[in-house]
Amino acid sequence: MSTTTEQQxxxxxxxxxxxxxxxxxxxxxxxxxxxxxxxxxxxxxxxxKHSKVYPKAVQGTFRRIKWxxxxxxxxxxxxxxxxxxxxxxxxPDQAVLLDLANRRFYLFFVELWPQQIYYLTAALxxxxxxxxxxxxxxxxxxxGYACPQTVWTDLYVWVERLVEGDRGERIRLDQGKWTARKVxxxxxxxxxxxxxxxxxxxxxxxxxxxxxxxxxxxMRFELSSxxxxxxxxxxxxxxLLAGFAREQVCTYMCPWPRFQSAMIDEDSLIxxxxxxxxxxxxxxxKSQSWEERKAEGLGDCIDCxxxxxxxxxxxxxxxxxxxxxxxxxxxxxxxxxxxxxxGRPAGLIRFDTQxxxxxxxxxxxxxxxxxxxxxxxxxxxxxxxIAGGIGIGLLLKPGLDIxxxxxxxxxxxxxxxxxxxxxxxxxxxxxxRDPRSYTLAVVGMKEASLSVAGDGQEEQAGTQRxxxxxxxxATYRIFVTVPRTGLQGATQPLTFxxxxxxxxxxxxxxxxxGPAN
Amino acid sequence: MAQKxxxxxxxxxxxxxxxxxxxxLNNPLPKWWLYIFYVCIAWSLVYYVLYPAWPLxxxxxxxxxxxxxxxxxxxxxxxxxxAQEKYLTAIAATSVEDIQKNKDLLAFAMAGGRSYFxxxxxxxxxxxxxxxxxxxxxxxxxxxxxxxTADIYKTxxxxxxxxxxxxxxxxxxxMTAFGKDGILNREQIGQVAEYVLSLNKRSTDAAAAAKGKxxxxxxxxxxxxxxxxxxxxxxxxxxxxxxxxxxxxxxxxKASLVETITNGRAGVMPAWSKRLDDATVKSLAVxxxxxxxxK
Numbered sequence: 001m002s003t004t005t006e007q008q009x010x011x012x013x014x015x016x017x018x019x020x021x022x023x024x025x026x027x028x029x030x031x032x033x034x035x036x037x038x039x040x041x042x043x044x045x046x047x048x049k050h051s052k053v054y055p056k057a058v059q060g061t062f063r064r065i066k067w068x069x070x071x072x073x074x075x076x077x078x079x080x081x082x083x084x085x086x087x088x089x090x091x092p093d094q095a096v097l098l099d100l101a102n103r104r105f106y107l108f109f110v111e112l113w114p115q116q117i118y119y120l121t122a123a124l125x126x127x128x129x130x131x132x133x134x135x136x137x138x139x140x141x142x143x144g145y146a147c148p149q150t151v152w153t154d155l156y157v158w159v160e161r162l163v164e165g166d167r168g169e170r171i172r173l174d175q176g177k178w179t180a181r182k183v184x185x186x187x188x189x190x191x192x193x194x195x196x197x198x199x200x201x202x203x204x205x206x207x208x209x210x211x212x213x214x215x216x217x218x219m220r221f222e223l224s225s226x227x228x229x230x231x232x233x234x235x236x237x238x239x240l241l242a243g244f245a246r247e248q249v250c251t252y253m254c255p256w257p258r259f260q261s262a263m264i265d266e267d268s269l270i271x272x273x274x275x276x277x278x279x280x281x282x283x284x285x286k287s288q289s290w291e292e293r294k295a296e297g298l299g300d301c302i303d304c305x306x307x308x309x310x311x312x313x314x315x316x317x318x319x320x321x322x323x324x325x326x327x328x329x330x331x332x333x334x335x336x337x338x339x340x341x342x343g344r345p346a347g348l349i350r351f352d353t354q355x356x357x358x359x360x361x362x363x364x365x366x367x368x369x370x371x372x373x374x375x376x377x378x379x380x381x382x383x384x385x386i387a388g389g390i391g392i393g394l395l396l397k398p399g400l401d402i403x404x405x406x407x408x409x410x411x412x413x414x415x416x417x418x419x420x421x422x423x424x425x426x427x428x429x430x431x432x433r434d435p436r437s438y439t440l441a442v443v444g445m446k447e448a449s450l451s452v453a454g455d456g457q458e459e460q461a462g463t464q465r466x467x468x469x470x471x472x473x474a475t476y477r478i479f480v481t482v483p484r485t486g487l488q489g490a491t492q493p494l495t496f497x498x499x500x501x502x503x504x505x506x507x508x509x510x511x512x513x514g515p516a517n
Numbered sequence: 518m519a520q521k522x523x524x525x526x527x528x529x530x531x532x533x534x535x536x537x538x539x540x541x542l543n544n545p546l547p548k549w550w551l552y553i554f555y556v557c558i559a560w561s562l563v564y565y566v567l568y569p570a571w572p573l574x575x576x577x578x579x580x581x582x583x584x585x586x587x588x589x590x591x592x593x594x595x596x597x598x599x600a601q602e603k604y605l606t607a608i609a610a611t612s613v614e615d616i617q618k619n620k621d622l623l624a625f626a627m628a629g630g631r632s633y634f635x636x637x638x639x640x641x642x643x644x645x646x647x648x649x650x651x652x653x654x655x656x657x658x659x660x661x662x663x664x665x666t667a668d669i670y671k672t673x674x675x676x677x678x679x680x681x682x683x684x685x686x687x688x689x690x691x692m693t694a695f696g697k698d699g700i701l702n703r704e705q706i707g708q709v710a711e712y713v714l715s716l717n718k719r720s721t722d723a724a725a726a727a728k729g730k731x732x733x734x735x736x737x738x739x740x741x742x743x744x745x746x747x748x749x750x751x752x753x754x755x756x757x758x759x760x761x762x763x764x765x766x767x768x769x770x771k772a773s774l775v776e777t778i779t780n781g782r783a784g785v786m787p788a789w790s791k792r793l794d795d796a797t798v799k800s801l802a803v804x805x806x807x808x809x810x811x812k
Contacts, residue, residue: 048545245549252547410647413656413809416762423656423809453807479809 053314060333081206144328201234447486630804676788691783
């Protein structure tokens with residue numbers, strides 16, 4: 001199949017049966033099939049040759065939004081690691097720091113320990129729902145404006161355009177001989193690409209170590225091999241993905257386009273070619289007025305291919321919604337520009353819903369956009385629930401966590417006076433920035449006495465004092481001793497209660513084992 | 518070859534597979550994907566040359582880089598040993614009491630002691646020192662040869678009735694076999710066993726127990742102590758357990774007691790200083806002391 005544009009509509013819309021009928025001769029029908037020399041048996045290759053996309057420059061509303069998104073997102077990416085956040089003397093002052101070495105995540109006022117990784121899960125679910133909501137509202141706006149793949153590809157194409165010129169010049173350059181000029185242009189472009197890639201990879205590691213310290217190490221060429229390895233990895237991937245793979249990433253690597261259709265419905269805003277207005281497309285003839293054109297059954301589309309040439313995914317939006325479409329709307333800008341030039345109203349290609357399009361095409365009025373539909377309401381509610389859960393969780397996040405593990409060898413120890421002792425490994429996570437002292441008590445067994453291994457404290461009925469350093473886990477071995485008279489059966493429930501000096505309480509349910517009789 | 522079928526909607530060839538009326542399209546894979554597959558094959562060839570790869574009977578192709586997982590392990594172990602060295606020297610140079618006072622050394626000795634214990638001691642004394650018949654529980658508070666860290670250290674070093682000049686007890690000599698050697702007759706043994714039961718208020722025959730006390734005072738008190746408090750409490754170094762506690766090394770019911778009195782007992786433990794270095798023995802002493810019963 002060697003069509004110039006790949007056309008694989010993902011779905012057929014029950015509301016638009018006409019979508020299913022494709023014009024038999026779309027621009028650029030297969031020349032192989034038309035050629036008399038074509039072999040009898042269709043010699044279709046198992047593999048598809050990569051046809052490079054040369055996006056043309058375009059100006060307009062959506063291009064401006066795309067530039068703004070690019071600038072804002074890149075600024076966030078590069079600036080965020082340098083934002084400081086005071087957490088006191090014993091803590092890093094980086095606002096966003098994923099400190100893998102010390103197993104702490106810092107996000108502004110939030111500090112997460114490894115056992116609180118479920119916050120990350122919740123955040124990822126929230127992000128996924130956000131993606132679903134955005135898609136059901138306005139199609140693949142994430143893909144078109146915010147995805148790192150889009151942002152960096154856009155940046156790379158911009159560099160390419162600066163160095164090699166716009167679409168036509170680039171095509172000519174690629175097809176031309178390898179002259180000194182071509183070598184120079186290509187070298188310069190790749191050099192700038194590599195520098196951007198290096199800056200991308202270099203900035204990435206700032207999120208994982210203290211940024212100013214790391215910058216100092218960079219300046220003195222003292223980076224660890226790990227840091228260099230990650231910089232290298234992200235430099236190479238940025239260079240390859242944004243420089244060469246580009247739309248191939250979206251079409252072949254990313255799973256999202258494959259199931260995005262499940263989030264889109266007939267009320268989602270999608271980039272739409274108004275075929276009822278545009279068809280039949282035909283080149284404009286100066287001699288012909290628009291009225292004459294209309295009388296001939298021709299539409300507003302003058303088949304200028306501008307929408308195809310500006311498309312970063314290399315598709316023809318006039319074929320309808322396609323899997324490859326990233327919903328960036330650059331074709332809208334391109335078409336509007338042409339429509340203004342030829343004196344026709346803008347919006348032949350526009351963000352619109354299928355409901356509205358069907359209504360207009362069948363002679364009705366445009367249907368106002370329905371923001372609230374069962375789908376968007378459900379996604380919003382789910383997001384609110386998850387966000388609320390995260391918020392409440394963070395608000396009530398304890399500064400103290402305990403974990404108790406009962407010794408299983410020996411299960412219990414009979415002492416010389418007949419009493420029975422159980423040993424427990426007791427861990428106190430002090431998730432505050434101050435050293436804290438605690439009172440440990442055993443609830444549920446009245447005659448129990450407590451002692452701590454190796455601290456020289458006397459065994460005592462009731463309570464023991466324990467301490468834990470700031471932002472640390474303290475481990476103790478606790479012995480609980482119960483006289484025979486206090487035992488009722490082989491297994492008895494037992495609760496440890498740890499109370500900090502400032503009143504925070506943590507409890508842990510465990511059991512006390514003894515002889516069966 | 519069968520007639521190629523084209524999907525009417527997309528114009529793409531189908532694979533001919535059909536499920537519930539849905540036909541799978543045969544969209545071509547991008548060429549670069551194929552190239553990545555070739556790169557992987559090339560990579561594997563490079564790997565064959567650089568790394569150990571092909572078996573050759575008893576040998577194998579070594580590869581140009583000379584990489585060996587075994588050597589890497591040996592190196593890692595050596596590195597680990599080197600890192601431990603400063604602690605091991607410090608432990609060897611410090612008394613067992615002082616190790617317990619130094620937080621770093623204590624943590625190191627406990628961690629090391631745990632693995633040494635599992636390697637060397639747990640076979641008899643059980644994991645966590647839970648003990649077995651004839652092998653004392655190390656987590657309780659009854660000690661035949663003393664329960665201070667220094668006592669435990671000495672016991673591990675020189676063993677009990679072991680082949681060592683400083684061993685505890687005397688080789689081959691433990692508790693007298695009162696029945697076998699004809700010192701006590703069956704009736705007397707029954708009486709003294711009854712007396713021992715009465716020490717834990719378990720006697721069912723008060724008259725026999727009263728008679729047994731006389732037998733005890735004449736034959737047993739020398740080692741087990743006047744009030745059966747055991748040799749440690751009596752200030753003796755013979756390893757005679759207290760008989761007033763709830764803990765019994767060889768069983769505390771009457772049949773077990775009669776058996777013990779008749780045949781005698783002589784527990785043995787090897788002298789570990791001959792097998793383990795001083796730092797290891799000290800770590801073990803600290804670990805055992807902290808199992809819960811240390812005095």
